[in-house]
Amino acid sequence: MTAQTNQSWAASRLPCLASLCACLNARTMAPGGSYFAAFPFLIAVLAAFLSLSGIVLAVFYNPWHAFASVQFINRDVNQGWLIRTYHATGTTLIFALAYLHLFRSILIRAYRAPAEFSWLMSVKLLLVLLLTGWLGFVLTGGAAGHLSLVNAANAALSLGGLPGAVGLWFLGGPAGQGTLARLEVFHALLGISLLLVVWAYFASRKAAAQVEPAKAVAFYPYYLAQYFAALAVLAFIFVLLGFYAPGVSGVAANHIPAGGLALPLGAGVPWYLAPAAGLLGVFPTAKLAVAAAIVAVVLLYALPWLDRSGPDGAKGKVYCFFTWVLALDVLGLGLAAAGVLPFSPVLAVLFTGWFFFHFLVLTPVVTAMEAK
Amino acid sequence: MRRVFALTAILTILGIANAHAEDTLSPLHFQSQGPLGTIDKAAAQRGYEVYKSVCAGCHSLGKVHYRDLEALGLTPAQAAGEALAAGGTLNSPIKGAAPLNMGGAIPPDLSSIAAQRPGGPNYIYNYLTGFGPAPAGVTLLPGHNYNAAFPGGQTAMPDVLHDGAVTYQDGVQPTKAQEAADVAEFLAWAADPNLDARHQIGFRAIIFFAFLTIIAVASKRKVWRTQA
Amino acid sequence: MAEPTASHAPGESRRDFLTILAAATGAVAAGAILWPVVDALNPDQAAEGTGQLIVNVSDIAENTAKTVQWGGLPVTIRRLSAADIAANQDELVVPSTLPAPADFASRVNAGYPSFVVVVGLNTATPCALEGDSPSEPRGDYNGWVCPCDGSQYDPLGRVRKGPAKRNLAIPRYTFINPSQIRLG
Numbered sequence: 001m002t003a004q005t006n007q008s009w010a011a012s013r014l015p016c017l018a019s020l021c022a023c024l025n026a027r028t029m030a031p032g033g034s035y036f037a038a039f040p041f042l043i044a045v046l047a048a049f050l051s052l053s054g055i056v057l058a059v060f061y062n063p064w065h066a067f068a069s070v071q072f073i074n075r076d077v078n079q080g081w082l083i084r085t086y087h088a089t090g091t092t093l094i095f096a097l098a099y100l101h102l103f104r105s106i107l108i109r110a111y112r113a114p115a116e117f118s119w120l121m122s123v124k125l126l127l128v129l130l131l132t133g134w135l136g137f138v139l140t141g142g143a144a145g146h147l148s149l150v151n152a153a154n155a156a157l158s159l160g161g162l163p164g165a166v167g168l169w170f171l172g173g174p175a176g177q178g179t180l181a182r183l184e185v186f187h188a189l190l191g192i193s194l195l196l197v198v199w200a201y202f203a204s205r206k207a208a209a210q211v212e213p214a215k216a217v218a219f220y221p222y223y224l225a226q227y228f229a230a231l232a233v234l235a236f237i238f239v240l241l242g243f244y245a246p247g248v249s250g251v252a253a254n255h256i257p258a259g260g261l262a263l264p265l266g267a268g269v270p271w272y273l274a275p276a277a278g279l280l281g282v283f284p285t286a287k288l289a290v291a292a293a294i295v296a297v298v299l300l301y302a303l304p305w306l307d308r309s310g311p312d313g314a315k316g317k318v319y320c321f322f323t324w325v326l327a328l329d330v331l332g333l334g335l336a337a338a339g340v341l342p343f344s345p346v347l348a349v350l351f352t353g354w355f356f357f358h359f360l361v362l363t364p365v366v367t368a369m370e371a372k
Numbered sequence: 373m374r375r376v377f378a379l380t381a382i383l384t385i386l387g388i389a390n391a392h393a394e395d396t397l398s399p400l401h402f403q404s405q406g407p408l409g410t411i412d413k414a415a416a417q418r419g420y421e422v423y424k425s426v427c428a429g430c431h432s433l434g435k436v437h438y439r440d441l442e443a444l445g446l447t448p449a450q451a452a453g454e455a456l457a458a459g460g461t462l463n464s465p466i467k468g469a470a471p472l473n474m475g476g477a478i479p480p481d482l483s484s485i486a487a488q489r490p491g492g493p494n495y496i497y498n499y500l501t502g503f504g505p506a507p508a509g510v511t512l513l514p515g516h517n518y519n520a521a522f523p524g525g526q527t528a529m530p531d532v533l534h535d536g537a538v539t540y541q542d543g544v545q546p547t548k549a550q551e552a553a554d555v556a557e558f559l560a561w562a563a564d565p566n567l568d569a570r571h572q573i574g575f576r577a578i579i580f581f582a583f584l585t586i587i588a589v590a591s592k593r594k595v596w597r598t599q600a
Numbered sequence: 601m602a603e604p605t606a607s608h609a610p611g612e613s614r615r616d617f618l619t620i621l622a623a624a625t626g627a628v629a630a631g632a633i634l635w636p637v638v639d640a641l642n643p644d645q646a647a648e649g650t651g652q653l654i655v656n657v658s659d660i661a662e663n664t665a666k667t668v669q670w671g672g673l674p675v676t677i678r679r680l681s682a683a684d685i686a687a688n689q690d691e692l693v694v695p696s697t698l699p700a701p702a703d704f705a706s707r708v709n710a711g712y713p714s715f716v717v718v719v720g721l722n723t724a725t726p727c728a729l730e731g732d733s734p735s736e737p738r739g740d741y742n743g744w745v746c747p748c749d750g751s752q753y754d755p756l757g758r759v760r761k762g763p764a765k766r767n768l769a770i771p772r773y774t775f776i777n778p779s780q781i782r783l784g
């Protein structure tokens with residue numbers, strides 16, 4: 001397949017089509033890429049999929065009668081339950097992929113120069129996802145989402161100063177019905193901005209890629225075939241979760257409408273917010289929690305510079321070991337937040353301490369040791 | 373990967389073999405439960421009778437409409453008849469908000485009760501059959517009744533089901549346990565009216581995407597084999 | 601399917617078949633996944649239900665009519681008396697002599713010829729008609745009269761006199777059973 005045969009009627013009249021074809025056919029990609037390297041592509045597909053199903057939900061969603069409108073979607077809109085399944089299961093999978101992508105990036109040290117920007121975008125992806133996911137959880141109008149919103153609004157009220165002002169601007173004062181109207185807009189904007197973040201990730205990864213020209217392969221057909229296979233596997237998992245475990249993306253207490261004077265026991269948050277909730281939950285005051293969140297985000301962003309091994313540093317076994325420990329630590333944080341572990345409050349403190357210890361102490365020390 | 377799919381297929385087939393038993397009382401089993409469960413429509417129709425003649429006195433069912441009853445196997449004319457008998461139309465909710473107050477306790481709307489309570493239909497069955505005299509040492513609040521299945525053991529709701537509380541059209545004996553099980557299945561349907569569709573579509577989609585995965589991976593391998 | 605030519609490697613045709621099969625299955629999957637997104641924007645159950653109204657007609661006495669509001673229009677349902685039916689047979693009222701020719705069968709449901717279902721609005725000046733109950737003015741044909749311009753209709757809703765030139769419109773309806781009709 002040569003460039004001439006691709007120079008179709010349309011491409012000769014719209015040059016960017018021709019350059020797209022050329023780009024897909026250009027031998028720029030490393031051969032033998034792992035299926036794990038397809039995760040950002042799958043995340044992009046899921047982000048688009050969530051945007052699409054979100055548009056349909058937004059047609060019927062009413063922030064002033066949030067719970068009733070979600071019930072209406074489930075019961076009376078044609079295929080409405082299926083669209084909600086799309087949105088909920090898509091959320092679970094995009095979070096799973098984002099967590100796994102970050103874990104793998106840390107494990108294989110994909111953040112090192114010159115790919116720092118890809119790492120920054122990966123972290124940003126998770127942060128935007130966390131905020132969007134929380135907003136979506138609140139928008140359902142269920143009791144658990146409402147409780148979470150009330151907690152956030154109370155925290156913003158108690159913060160004072162600039163962070164409190166920002167929080168109150170975002171939430172529009174104490175949690176009321178009007179709050180959901182603005183949160184719906186923020187949810188949509190943040191969700192669509194995910195696509196921009198993913199695009200920036202791809203652009204920076206491409207710029208940072210070091211491929212031996214003699215061995216390079218084109219996207220088409222090699223990586224297209226691989227990504228297609230990865231998508232098929234994703235779709236299979238999607239069906240298993242969406243049709244046979246529909247509760248996995250939500251919280252049981254969200255079946256109860258918000259409001260009333262009774263708050264359900266064990267409301268909790270969805271699994272994908274649990275590690276963040278666990279980390280924030282160990283701090284006694286809102287001020288400390290916000291400070292800890294800022295430090296955690298800065299540490300994640302700073303990882304390329306916390307790694308002291310230099311540009312040629314080899315992958316070390318100790319570093320690998322501690323990365324796996326970090327994964328277990330984050331998992332444990334989530335389980336502790338859900339209260340399923342014995343001594344959950346104590347363990348949550350330990351896990352939170354370890355999280356900061358890993359980035360502040362272990363990463364610089366271990367990488368510097370293993371650089372030699 | 374292939375082993376995973378083979379295992380999934382086997383489990384699915386076992387699930388189908390297991391799924392299509394009707395509701396039974398002993399052991400208590402609901403056809404709607406399990407990964408491939410479907411609503412037992414006959415039981416749910418009987419449960420609707422129980423709801424209509426017993427529960428509806430106090431509990432609303434605001435999210436379910438008469439038109440929805442057609443999904444339970446009623447003909448459009450029967451559903452319209454139900455609506456007309458209650459003075460509504462096919463679009464009316466089966467029962468709107470009930471402004472009843474049991475000494476401070478408000479009877480909850482039952483539309484999603486099976487999803488709201490852990491255990492779903494099992495809990496509803498245990499609750500409806502769980503009334504009894506308070507054990508020694510339990511002091512009941514005024515206007516409350518003892519119920520072993522209710523968290524805390526005391527509920528403002530009285531024991532409403534008894535043998536022959538309704539008359540079934542299909543000749544099933546309306547014992548108290550039968551009524552409780554039937555209304556539990558009906559409420560399981562009301563809380564998740566898309567259960568049947570979800571499990572049916574899901575089953576087809578699993579087969580389809582298993583097939584797609586196999587040929588996509590095979591195609592990928594074939595493509596990459598040509599890479600020099 | 602063409603024979604593999606000599607220039608192709610032995611595995612080539614199978615690869616092509618596999619690729620085409622994968623692409624085609626993928627296209628089917630994309631269509632199946634996206635169809636619900638499209639279908640969700642079709643009228644929902646409540647909207648479809650609002651488009652329909654079930655009316656009990658068993659309480660309409662002979663020679664009287666009942667008017668219900670449906671879709672923003674007054675829909676009038678009249679139960680004909682035996683005299684009305686006899687007086688409006690095609691032998692007595694020849695359709696071709698009417699301002700808007702229509703025979704008896706075209707104005708009623710074949711299974712329930714004693715019910716006339718029409719939109720109770722005059723077709724010239726859009727006024728609500730009089731004549732539902734025998735005590736109201738019914739004009740020369742025992743049907744309906746328009747209080748605004750004096751147009752007169754017979755019990756079948758055919759215009760018989762007057763500035764109006766068209767018969768009363770018949771809405772879409774079905775008999776569920778002898779005592780209930782569904783509009784829409």
